[in-house]
Amino acid sequence: MLLAFLAVVGGLVLLIWSAEKFIDGAAATSRWLGLSPLLIGMLVIGFGTSAPEMMVSVLAAMQGNPGLAVGNAYGSNIANIGLVLGFVALIAPLAVHSSVIRKEMPLLIGVMLLTGYMLFDGWISRGESIILLLALALFVGYSIVRSRGQQDDPLVDEVSENLDSKRMSRGKSILWTLVGLVLLIVSSRLLVWGAVEIAVNFGVSDLIIGLTVVAVGTSLPELASSISALRRKEHDMVLGNVVGSNLFNSLAVVGLAGVIAPIEAGREVLVRDWSVMMCMTLLMVLFAFSWRGRPRRINRIEGGVLFTLFLAYTGYMISIVVLA
Numbered sequence: 001m002l003l004a005f006l007a008v009v010g011g012l013v014l015l016i017w018s019a020e021k022f023i024d025g026a027a028a029t030s031r032w033l034g035l036s037p038l039l040i041g042m043l044v045i046g047f048g049t050s051a052p053e054m055m056v057s058v059l060a061a062m063q064g065n066p067g068l069a070v071g072n073a074y075g076s077n078i079a080n081i082g083l084v085l086g087f088v089a090l091i092a093p094l095a096v097h098s099s100v101i102r103k104e105m106p107l108l109i110g111v112m113l114l115t116g117y118m119l120f121d122g123w124i125s126r127g128e129s130i131i132l133l134l135a136l137a138l139f140v141g142y143s144i145v146r147s148r149g150q151q152d153d154p155l156v157d158e159v160s161e162n163l164d165s166k167r168m169s170r171g172k173s174i175l176w177t178l179v180g181l182v183l184l185i186v187s188s189r190l191l192v193w194g195a196v197e198i199a200v201n202f203g204v205s206d207l208i209i210g211l212t213v214v215a216v217g218t219s220l221p222e223l224a225s226s227i228s229a230l231r232r233k234e235h236d237m238v239l240g241n242v243v244g245s246n247l248f249n250s251l252a253v254v255g256l257a258g259v260i261a262p263i264e265a266g267r268e269v270l271v272r273d274w275s276v277m278m279c280m281t282l283l284m285v286l287f288a289f290s291w292r293g294r295p296r297r298i299n300r301i302e303g304g305v306l307f308t309l310f311l312a313y314t315g316y317m318i319s320i321v322v323l324a
Contacts, residue, residue, distance in 0.1 A: 001198070001199070001201050001252055002250055003194075003197075004193075004194045004195075004197035004198050004201070005194065005198065006194070007190050007191070007193055007194030007197070008191060008194035008195055008198065008213060008217075009106055009189075010190060011187045011188070011189075011190035011191030011192075011194060011217075012187075012191060012217040012220070014183060014186070014187035014190070015052050015056075015184065015188065015217065015221075016052075016189060016217075016220050016224065017183070017217065018179075018180045018183030018184045018186075018187055019049070019051055019052050019180070019184060019221040020221060020224065020225070021060035021176045021180035021183070022051055022176070022177060022180025022181055022183075022238065023049065023051070023178060023180075023221070023225070024168070024173075024176060024180075025168070025172075025173050025174070025175070025176030025177035025179075025180055026077065026177050027178075028168040028172075028173035028175040029170075029177050030168070031173075032170045042136070042239070047148050049221055049222050049241055049244070049245045049248075050076075050244075050245045050249050050252065050253060051181075051184055052151025052184065052217075052218040052221060053072050053073055053076050053218045053248075053249050053253045054182045054248075054252060054253050054256065055185055055187075055188035055193055056068075056069075056188045056191060056214060056218060056300070057072050057073060057253045057254070057256065057257040058256050058257060058260065059185075059188050059189055059192045059207070060072070060192050060196075060210070060259075061256075061260040061261045061263075062260055062261075063192065063196070064261070064263050065192070065196055065206045065293075066257055066258075066260075066261050066262070066263040066264065067205055067206045067210060067263070067264070067265075067295050068192065068195060068196065068199075068206040068207065068209065068210040068214065069125070069210065069253070069254070069257035069263065070207065070210070070254060070263050070265055070269065071206065071207040071208065071209070071210020071211040071214070071215065071273075072210040072211075072214045072215055072218060073249045073250065073253040073254045073257075074211065074215075074249075074269070074273050074274065074277050075212065075214070075216070076215045076218050076219045076245070076249050076253075077215050077245075077246045077249050077250065077274055077277050078211075078215070078247055078273075078280060078310060078313060079215050079219035079247055079310065080219055080222055080241075080242045080249075080306055081157075081158050081242060081246070081277075081280040081281065081283075081284050081308045081310070082205075082280060082309055082310020082311070082313070083216065083219060083223060083307070083310050084219060084222045084223045084226050084238075084241075084242055085226070085238065085239065085242045085284060085298070085303070085306060086211065086303045086305070086307030086308075086309075086310060087132050087303070087305030087307050088226050088227060088230050088238055088303070088305070089222075089298045089299070089302060089303025089304075089306070090300055090303040090304055090307055091227075091230060092290075093297045093298060093299045093303075094103075094230075094235045094238055094298040094303075095235045095295065095296075095297050096235065096236065096239055096288045096296045096297065096298065097235070097236055100184055101144075101236060101239050101243055101262060101288075102288070102289060104243050104244070104247070105243060105284075105285045105289060106285075107139065107142075107247065107282060108243055108246060108247055108281060109282070109285060110248075111135065111247060111250045111251060112274075112277065112278050112281050113134075113251065113278075114131075114135070115132075115250055115254065115274065116129035116270065116278065118132075119192055119265050119269055119270040119274055120270060121271075122264065122265055122266060122267060123262060123263065123264055124254065124258045124262065124263040124265060125258070125264065126258060126262055126301060126309075128258065128259070129255045129256075129259045129262075129263075130251075130255070130259060132176035132250070132251045132254055132255035132258070133251065133252070133256070133259065135161060135249035135251055135307055136248075136252050136255060139251065140248060150237070158211060158242040174321035182186065187205040188207075191214065195209045195210070195213060195214050195298065196209075198213070202304065204320065205290035206319060207265075207266075207269070208320055211273060212314065212317045212318065216314070222241055222245055225237075225240070225241060226238045226241055229241070233252070239288060239298075242284070242286060246281070274319055276309070276313050277311075280306060280309055280310075283302075283305065283306060283309075284306065287302040287306075299305025
């Protein structure tokens with residue numbers, strides 16, 4: 001048991017560090033390849049912040065633990081909204097200026113409703129997983145088209161400033177991309193093994209471990225990058241990281257895991273976990289959306305609501321483990 005705990009802790013530490021290096025390297029490489037700052041912000045960084053969830057979930061599905069995969073994806077979505085966005089808004093109110101992010105929010109709600117429909121029968125089949133991956137391809141195509149016609153969005157300036165603060169040579173950016181990717185795989189294998197061992201020893205499902213320990217751990221890169229963006233007053237990047245990461249988690253992470261192995265999701269996933277995720281997504285959109293076209297601020301009270309919901313959900317999930 002001690003070895004499993006050490007594997008989880010060590011795996012999370014290495015996962016967080018390697019994810020940061022992978023994101024920095026991939027963003028810098030994308031800039032060298034001529035991608036626009038808006039496209040880097042919408043896709044590369046969003047994909048990069050979901051890389052830990054993707055690696056963990058794919059490895060979990062390959063090793064016969066699809067519950068850990070879906071728990072990691074949905075638990076991370078909850079943590080991104082409650083822990084990352086809620087906690088950061090508690091530190092300082094977040095001004096939302098980017099029209100790109102506001103237009104992605106209805107897409108996120110649509111994806112949440114689609115996943116809810118898929119969970120209704122208690123399974124996410126390979127066919128449904130392929131639909132999720134096709135939806136991801138459509139989103140990527142949509143993002144590419146949008147990035148060509150909207151270069152004056154506030155998100156462009158924030159991404160450009162972020163890239164300028166982490167300038168790398170072409171060779172160094174490629175090196176950190178590859179090193180980060182390899183270490184992501186190694187740390188994910190370590191984390192999955194430790195999480196499964198803990199689940200077996202405590203007598204709880206790998207779904208519960210995925211929704212709690214693994215989900216929070218794989219969301220820590222988003223928390224770190226969001227606090228860093230807050231210090232630079234890059235408020236749109238904070239919200240953009242959360243929205244983009246949740247889109248990739250719901251489409252790519254669950255889709256890839258489901259293609260590898262159909263995911264059995266008990267009724268509690270829809271009633272408990274998806275419902276909390278959907279509720280928090282709607283609240284995030286309500287708090288961030290400008291109904292009259294003016295810039296909107298997610299204030300400390302609204303951030304506190306999201307953070308409190310996250311704490312309540314996590315406390316309930318921990319009680320399940322303790323009482324198991």
